[in-house]
Amino acid sequence: MTEHMLTIDGQRIPFTEGQTIIEAATAAGVYIPHLCHNPEFKPHGSCKLCTVKVNGRNCSACTFPAADGQEVLNNTQELNETRRTITQMLFIEGNHFCPSCEKSGNCQLQAVGYYLNMLDAHFPFFYPSREVDASHQEVMLDRDRCILCELCVRASRDVDGKNVFALSGRGINSHLIVNSTTGKLKDTDISVDDKAVHVCPVGAILIKRKGFEVPIGERIYDGQDIGQVSLEHEMPIVEEAEHGR
Amino acid sequence: MPSTPSDMKTIADIVARHDADPTRLVQILRDVQSTFRHIPAAVMDRLAAQLSIDRAQVQAVTEFYTFFSTEPRGRFDILISDSITDHMLGSREIAAYLCECLGVTPGQTRADGQVSVDFTSCTGMCEQGPAGLVNGYALTKLTRDRVERIVELVNDDTPVSQWPREFFAVKDNIHRADLVLGTKLQPGSALRWMFQRGLDSTLDEIAKSGLRGRGGAGFGTAMKWKFCREATGSAERFVVCNADEGEPGTFKDRVLLQSYAHQVFEGMTVCGAVIGARRGYLYLRGEYLYLHEPLNAVLAERRRAGLLGSNIIGRPDFEFDIEIRIGAGAYICGEESALIESMEGKRGVPRNRPPYPVTNGYLDQPTVVNNVETFAAAALIALKGGAWFSAAGTEKSKGTKILSIAGDCARPGIYEYPFGTTMAQILADCGGTGAMGLQIGGPSGIFIGAQEFERVLGFEDLPTGGSFMIFDQRRDVLEIVRNFTHFFAHESCGFCTPCRVGTSLLKNQLDKICAGHGGKADLAELKHISKLVRATSHCGLGQTAANPILSTLERFPEQYEQRLKAISFEPGFDLDGALEVARRMSGRDDAHAHLAQEA
Numbered sequence: 001m002t003e004h005m006l007t008i009d010g011q012r013i014p015f016t017e018g019q020t021i022i023e024a025a026t027a028a029g030v031y032i033p034h035l036c037h038n039p040e041f042k043p044h045g046s047c048k049l050c051t052v053k054v055n056g057r058n059c060s061a062c063t064f065p066a067a068d069g070q071e072v073l074n075n076t077q078e079l080n081e082t083r084r085t086i087t088q089m090l091f092i093e094g095n096h097f098c099p100s101c102e103k104s105g106n107c108q109l110q111a112v113g114y115y116l117n118m119l120d121a122h123f124p125f126f127y128p129s130r131e132v133d134a135s136h137q138e139v140m141l142d143r144d145r146c147i148l149c150e151l152c153v154r155a156s157r158d159v160d161g162k163n164v165f166a167l168s169g170r171g172i173n174s175h176l177i178v179n180s181t182t183g184k185l186k187d188t189d190i191s192v193d194d195k196a197v198h199v200c201p202v203g204a205i206l207i208k209r210k211g212f213e214v215p216i217g218e219r220i221y222d223g224q225d226i227g228q229v230s231l232e233h234e235m236p237i238v239e240e241a242e243h244g245r
Numbered sequence: 246m247p248s249t250p251s252d253m254k255t256i257a258d259i260v261a262r263h264d265a266d267p268t269r270l271v272q273i274l275r276d277v278q279s280t281f282r283h284i285p286a287a288v289m290d291r292l293a294a295q296l297s298i299d300r301a302q303v304q305a306v307t308e309f310y311t312f313f314s315t316e317p318r319g320r321f322d323i324l325i326s327d328s329i330t331d332h333m334l335g336s337r338e339i340a341a342y343l344c345e346c347l348g349v350t351p352g353q354t355r356a357d358g359q360v361s362v363d364f365t366s367c368t369g370m371c372e373q374g375p376a377g378l379v380n381g382y383a384l385t386k387l388t389r390d391r392v393e394r395i396v397e398l399v400n401d402d403t404p405v406s407q408w409p410r411e412f413f414a415v416k417d418n419i420h421r422a423d424l425v426l427g428t429k430l431q432p433g434s435a436l437r438w439m440f441q442r443g444l445d446s447t448l449d450e451i452a453k454s455g456l457r458g459r460g461g462a463g464f465g466t467a468m469k470w471k472f473c474r475e476a477t478g479s480a481e482r483f484v485v486c487n488a489d490e491g492e493p494g495t496f497k498d499r500v501l502l503q504s505y506a507h508q509v510f511e512g513m514t515v516c517g518a519v520i521g522a523r524r525g526y527l528y529l530r531g532e533y534l535y536l537h538e539p540l541n542a543v544l545a546e547r548r549r550a551g552l553l554g555s556n557i558i559g560r561p562d563f564e565f566d567i568e569i570r571i572g573a574g575a576y577i578c579g580e581e582s583a584l585i586e587s588m589e590g591k592r593g594v595p596r597n598r599p600p601y602p603v604t605n606g607y608l609d610q611p612t613v614v615n616n617v618e619t620f621a622a623a624a625l626i627a628l629k630g631g632a633w634f635s636a637a638g639t640e641k642s643k644g645t646k647i648l649s650i651a652g653d654c655a656r657p658g659i660y661e662y663p664f665g666t667t668m669a670q671i672l673a674d675c676g677g678t679g680a681m682g683l684q685i686g687g688p689s690g691i692f693i694g695a696q697e698f699e700r701v702l703g704f705e706d707l708p709t710g711g712s713f714m715i716f717d718q719r720r721d722v723l724e725i726v727r728n729f730t731h732f733f734a735h736e737s738c739g740f741c742t743p744c745r746v747g748t749s750l751l752k753n754q755l756d757k758i759c760a761g762h763g764g765k766a767d768l769a770e771l772k773h774i775s776k777l778v779r780a781t782s783h784c785g786l787g788q789t790a791a792n793p794i795l796s797t798l799e800r801f802p803e804q805y806e807q808r809l810k811a812i813s814f815e816p817g818f819d820l821d822g823a824l825e826v827a828r829r830m831s832g833r834d835d836a837h838a839h840l841a842q843e844a
């Protein structure tokens with residue numbers, strides 16, 4: 001069997017049939033910034049942070065199939081600037097007051113901002129008016145921080161088998177809704193052990209009464225950058241999937 | 246609030262009429278909206294239960310499409326087309342007059358629930374505007390006189406079905422016919438030829454014709470059909486005709502469906518035979534609701550004539566039928582994979598590609614999606630052969646293209662030209678000789694200036710899905726661009742970050758510059774966002790949303806620079822304007838309640 005091969009920034013990367021570019025990269029220890037992607041779930045492709053150049057064309061690494069001979073550009077100044085701008089867009093379309101957010105330090109949006117050397121929000125804030133849902137005993141949904149990645153949607157549907165969440169609306173009015181008559185979490189069968197409660201990359205879905213259990217300064221991204229953390233966490237997942245293939 | 250037993254019966258009837266089929270959710274919601282003038286929360290629960298789908302899906306679909314609302318609209322729900330060519334015909338003044346006479350605020354239903362007025366994206370009546378819709382039905386040629394009549398009809402509670410017919414007259418306005426519009430097709434004749442010739446050689450003829458998709462992207466039609474035909478492991482294959490025609494300034498599919506429906510359906514049937522499909526769908530934009538009944542009548546006629554259904558033209562081995570699905574106000578549903586999502590009863594969000602619809606389309610089955618004009622041409626090619634078609638046009642663009650011409654010219658309407666025709670020729674024919682610039686291909690296409698009028702129609706030079714807008718010296722380039730940029734921000738589906746956020750940023754940035762609050766840095770910023778949105782968006786909408794800005798910045802930089810303030814940075818907001826709320830709340834308007842802004 002001949003080994004499949006592509007290159008990322010000139011480095012030769014092997015891949016197996018059916019893998020996406022980001023899976024091949026992760027398996028080989030190459031970090032491609034991403035937010036809506038999580039190797040445990042079906043590829044989605046909405047945040048566009050993982051944008052890479054494949055043979056000169058922009059593609060989303062998390063959805064684009066790896067193919068022999070692809071020349072992929074990833075860690076270039078141009079792409080990282082693009083990613084920084086996209087990250088700024090995600091910040092200004094929501095309401096992110098990091099200093100008072102329980103997720104601060106564990107938040108992937110924040111961490112990606114650091115990684116991409118984002119020093120300000122750049123654009124004027126949109127200050128949207130979004131609903132907070134604190135109706136549930138144990139789970140809290142603060143839509144101000146939602147980046148519409150649909151990880152909770154996928155987790156609830158594909159892993160929990162509950163369909164608690166969905167995206168609704170259109171364009172800049174897109175928003176996360178809860179699948180119940182009242183639209184409130186308390187009227188769903190969500191439970192604190194559900195996968196959906198644990199996949200949010202930001203501080204939009206939080207578990208109640210767990211505030212600041214780990215002090216600021218000792219949180220995930222306080223000591224390590226998101227590139228390292230991401231690879232450590234995701235490499236085994238991708239490898240396992242590869243063996244299952 | 247519908248909750249009475251008779252309301253619930255109405256809902257049950259609507260669901261039954263649609264066979265409780267969840268893929269028909271958009272159709273069902275259309276009926277609910279037209280019955281109750283909104284989609285009440287209680288009805289969402291009911292529909293979810295009766296269709297065995299999530300309530301969240303019902304809500305999500307409701308909140309996606311412009312023609313659905315969660316708050317009651319008026320018993321007379323009037324929408325005014327807000328495209329730039331409507332503006333040029335005075336639509337904004339007409340709308341203001343209408344609102345004044347009716348005593349309504351745009352976007353708000355009158356307190357008595359009788360009427361609501363709002364704006365909507367281009368309704369496809371560009372050459373007979375100002376245009377609008379009342380309870381979904383197209384209104385053309387709105388004048389002050391008509392507005393006064395409409396106000397009476399609304400206040401007298403006269404049902405729309407009893408309004409004067411001429412308010413709803415939609416003309417074809419065909420000024421130049423060529424191969425596709427000028428060739429008479431006897432219903433069934435292309436099908437007979439196809440079977441005589443054989444399916445393989447019919448596909449060969451389509452290939453020889455060089456026909457490329459007429460909806461925009463220009464993909465080879467024979468190639469698409471071949472891929473679909475060869476897709477393996479499928480239960481069924483589908484033919485879908487894309488009649489979403491949402492690109493502002495495009496109205497040629499409307500004319501094809503109004504006066505050449507047999508030809509379009511025959512093309513779909515040819516495709517069905519070639520790829521081995523038994524079911525076809527026509528996805529009709531909601532704005533063309535007035536065509537629904539006439540099109541169904543044509544379908545019925547074809548069934549009676551043995552041109553649809555089973556045993557078509559006496560062939561027991563060939564069965565094919567066509568169903569019409571109607572949209573609900575979403576430009577993005579013209580994108581083929583979003584269209585398929587919509588047909589499946591979902592929000593119109595473009596899918597990831599690959600896989601493409603030819604292998605994984607409607608219900609995950611191999612599906613051909615083609616434009617209306619593509620099918621109309623394919624029917625004639627099946628009849629007359631490939632060489633007949635490829636004799637016209639250029640090396641890379643065979644055949645003819647139907648244009649919908651609107652804007653500043655003496656004879657707006659439909660013109661069919663061989664590819665390779667110059668802009669100058671087209672302008673001479675339609676009486677648009679005073680043109681300062683042209684928007685080719687609609688907002689997603691490009692804006693060209695007078696020095697480029699020797700350029701030609703074709704995939705290799707100036708491609709267009711049909712939209713052709715003419716602007717003369719009186720027009721303000723930035724106002725045109727602003728209209729288009731607002732359009733994209735309104736129509737972005739919201740799936741991907743660059744398009745969702747970027748189109749809003751572009752809109753705000755352009756508004757700032759047009760309002761005279763922009764500095765040099767703002768222009769650079771405009772360009773920077775434009776390039777990013779173009780380069781990183783998920784689908785064609787985002788990838789083209791900045792075209793109006795980028796193509797005019799390149800050609801008319803002075804138009805932008807004229808609007809700039811002398812300083813290089815200007816705050817994004819109007820300091821004094823921001824105090825307006827505070828002034829209103831405190832009832833003050835004296836000099837000390839105002840702030841001067843340094844400029």
Ligand SMILES: Cc1cc2nc3c(=O)[nH]c(=O)nc-3n(C[C@H](O)[C@H](O)[C@H](O)COP(=O)(O)O)c2cc1C
Nearest residue numbers: 458459460487489490491579580581615616619785
């Ligand atoms: C935002 C967007 C809107 C579109 N709208 C239409 C449309 O209204 N009608 C159409 O035929 N194609 C439209 N298209 C192109 C379709 O995706 C698709 O390419 C076309 O229907 C294929 O048919 P054709 O090969 O016959 O052109 C649109 C594409 C995008 C990205």
Ligand code: SF4
Nearest residue numbers: 096098101107202203
């Ligand atoms: S979710 Fe992340 S980015 Fe948003 S406020 Fe919390 S820490 Fe900040």
Ligand code: SF4
Nearest residue numbers: 146147149150152200
């Ligand atoms: S709540 Fe969290 S996981 Fe769900 S869509 Fe929003 S950001 Fe993504």
Ligand code: FES
Nearest residue numbers: 034045047048062
């Ligand atoms: S990580 Fe690929 S698009 Fe979000």
Ligand code: FES
Nearest residue numbers: 740741744784787
């Ligand atoms: S939302 Fe359609 S291109 Fe991004």
